[in-house]
Amino acid sequence: MLDVVDRIPAGKVMSYGDVAEYLGEGGPRQVGRVMSLWGGAVPWWRVIRADxxxxxxxEAECLARWRAEGTPTRGARADMRTARWDGRG
Structure with missing residues (x-):
């Protein structure tokens, strides 16, 4: 799971559910649990809630990192239409 998170390109995001779906196992809560325990070694700010x-x-650190990477946002949220990564490329 952490390998998937590590492959999310700068400026893109995946929801916890997206990561679980990409892996084909578990769910958003399991992804969140792994991220809370071991996510510090990967770009954790690229894995967010579905909204x-x-x-x-x-929030503050995440927003700063999004700005630095050019992640599309709508206020204090990632713009999921344009920022969501589908795991391809």
């Missing part, structure tokens, strides 16, 4: 919001308590 485009970052994990609670990490």
């Amino acid at each position: 485009g919001t970052p994990a609670a308590g990490l």
Whole structure:
């Protein structure tokens, strides 16, 4: 799972559910659990809630990283229409 997160390109995001679907196992909560325990070694700010919001308590750092990477946003959320990565390419 962490390998998938590591492959998300700069400026793109996946929801917790997207990661689980890409892997074909588990669900958003399992992805969230793994990210909370071991996600510090990968670009954790690229894995977010399905509504485009970052994990609670990490909003400011996440937004700063999105700005630095040019991630499309709508206010304090990632613009899921344009920022979502489908795992291809």
